[in-house]
Amino acid sequence: MQSGIIETEQDLIIHAQKGDQKAFKELVHQHLPNVLALGFRMLNNASEAEDMAQDVMLSLWQNISKYDAGKAKFSTWLYRITANRCLDRIRKKTPEQLPEDYDPVIEAEQLDNLYNKQLSKQMETTLQTLPERQYLALVLFHYQGHRMTEVAEIMECSSEAVESLLARARRTLKQKLGPLWQEFKNNSSPNQQEQNRMEVL
Amino acid sequence: MTNNLDHLTMNEKKLEQLLDVYGADLSKMPDPFAKEIKEFLQKIQEGANQGFDGEKESSANQASTQKEKISELIEKAELLDQALDHQKQLPKWDIEALEGQILAKAVASEQTSTADVISFDERKTTIEKNKPSAIDNKSSGKSEFFTMKSTGLIAASLLAGLLIGSFGGLDHLLYEEGTTLIASNSFMDDVLYLGTEYSLETADFLNN
Numbered sequence: 001m002q003s004g005i006i007e008t009e010q011d012l013i014i015h016a017q018k019g020d021q022k023a024f025k026e027l028v029h030q031h032l033p034n035v036l037a038l039g040f041r042m043l044n045n046a047s048e049a050e051d052m053a054q055d056v057m058l059s060l061w062q063n064i065s066k067y068d069a070g071k072a073k074f075s076t077w078l079y080r081i082t083a084n085r086c087l088d089r090i091r092k093k094t095p096e097q098l099p100e101d102y103d104p105v106i107e108a109e110q111l112d113n114l115y116n117k118q119l120s121k122q123m124e125t126t127l128q129t130l131p132e133r134q135y136l137a138l139v140l141f142h143y144q145g146h147r148m149t150e151v152a153e154i155m156e157c158s159s160e161a162v163e164s165l166l167a168r169a170r171r172t173l174k175q176k177l178g179p180l181w182q183e184f185k186n187n188s189s190p191n192q193q194e195q196n197r198m199e200v201l
Numbered sequence: 202m203t204n205n206l207d208h209l210t211m212n213e214k215k216l217e218q219l220l221d222v223y224g225a226d227l228s229k230m231p232d233p234f235a236k237e238i239k240e241f242l243q244k245i246q247e248g249a250n251q252g253f254d255g256e257k258e259s260s261a262n263q264a265s266t267q268k269e270k271i272s273e274l275i276e277k278a279e280l281l282d283q284a285l286d287h288q289k290q291l292p293k294w295d296i297e298a299l300e301g302q303i304l305a306k307a308v309a310s311e312q313t314s315t316a317d318v319i320s321f322d323e324r325k326t327t328i329e330k331n332k333p334s335a336i337d338n339k340s341s342g343k344s345e346f347f348t349m350k351s352t353g354l355i356a357a358s359l360l361a362g363l364l365i366g367s368f369g370g371l372d373h374l375l376y377e378e379g380t381t382l383i384a385s386n387s388f389m390d391d392v393l394y395l396g397t398e399y400s401l402e403t404a405d406f407l408n409n
Contacts, residue, residue: 024307028300036299037291046292054303061307123284142224142285148231167221173281174221 013074017065024064028057031075034144035082041139042086044128052089056082072153079146079154083136090132126176134169137162211241213267217274225278245271 009030015023035056039049059081067077127135133155140151141162152159219234227235248264 021304021308025300025304028303029296032296032300032303033294036294036296040291046294050294050299053299054306057303058306058310062310138285141229142282163222166223167218170221170224170278170281173284174277177281177284 009074010069013064013067013069016061017067024061027060031078032057034075035078038079038082038139038144039086041143042083042136043089048089052082052085056085059085073150076150076153079140079144080156083140083154087132087136122177123173126173130169130172134165134172137165138169141166211237213270213274216241216271220274220278224282225275226282242271 009027012023012027012030016027032053035053036049039052039056040046043049043052056078060078067074071077072080130138136155137151140146140154141148146154148159148162151162155162216238219230219238223230223234227238230238245264245268248261248267
């Protein structure tokens with residue numbers, strides 16, 4: 001960094017816009033985990049997520065001068081780029097190019113008996129059949145923990161549209177997983193369920 | 202029967218809709234909804250314990266049934282949340298190494314863009330140096346004409362091809378629908394004639 005202590009993200013952005021590599025590195029450090037997480041959840045493949053994250057960060061470096069703080073939060077802008085990159089990659093994928101190293105059976109074994117393999121497999125399949133925007137909304141809201149308004153900004157649509165996407169996604173999942181609920185219920189952690197219910201009721 | 206839930210804006214259907222959007226975690230819901238749901242659940246609980254208005258046994262039974270239904274809705278939403286939570290455990294990335302790679306690429310990309318600027322300037326000089334003379338310009342104009350002519354011919358052929366192709370499809374359709382083969386053939390003759398005529402006219406126009 002050129003001089004002084006950079007305290008806020010806004011400072012980092014301004015310095016990075018001027019070509020300061022250390023400021024850029026700090027921005028990467030702050031946002032890379034979330035970009036990777038979003039990529040992994042959207043693309044279902046760790047190495048592809050890495051590849052995509054590198055693309056996004058490189059694009060960030062090359063286009064950071066275009067960022068306008070008045071229009072959107074930096075993270076929103078960055079996640080919008082990430083989401084669009086993910087959607088581009090998903091659209092380019094042919095069935096043969098689906099994750100090579102992904103094995104739902106192995107995945108299921110890592111779930112510490114929280115639910116059975118059948119449900120895991122079913123869930124994975126069902127998630128992959130969701131329309132891409134429904135899935136993106138679900139990933140941003142449920143996994144990435146963004147607020148509804150942030151999701152709407154990232155996806156460049158209204159909050160109502162996001163609500164509708166989420167509702168449709170969850171209804172589809174509920175419907176498709178319906179026959180397996182009882183099994184899942186028996187296999188999921190009773191303590192966790194009880195704790196959640198006590199909090200709600 | 203008087204019901205102390207009447208004044209609430211919340212009901213089972215609305216609750217289900219909200220759970221469908223936000224999941225069972227009330228902390229993810231905007232405040233008015235979360236508050237409404239809490240109040241609704243509290244009233245249901247009270248109703249199940251005492252009967253609405255603390256009067257009738259049937260009211261208490263009704264409240265218990267309602268409580269069961271609501272518990273089921275919430276339970277389903279919770280199970281879905283859990284299934285989603287455990288579905289995608291993130292891999293452990295070597296973030297530091299990745300950051301290093303990204304920075305190295307960024308530095309390289311900066312150098313590339315500088316090189317681009319230099320080569321652009323060089324190209325500009327080369328273009329200036331190699332600017333064609335007036336005679337060259339004339340010949341260039343001629344070649345442009347030929348290019349336009351051939352482009353026109355290609356476009357005309359494509360258009361004719363498309364017309365023939367689409368009517369060919371129609372011919373197939375007519376045949377499929379049971380129209381006599383003779384009828385569809387004569388129709389095709391007309392189309393082919395029109396297509397040829399169009400191509401000839403276009404060619405004449407381009408030649409002139």
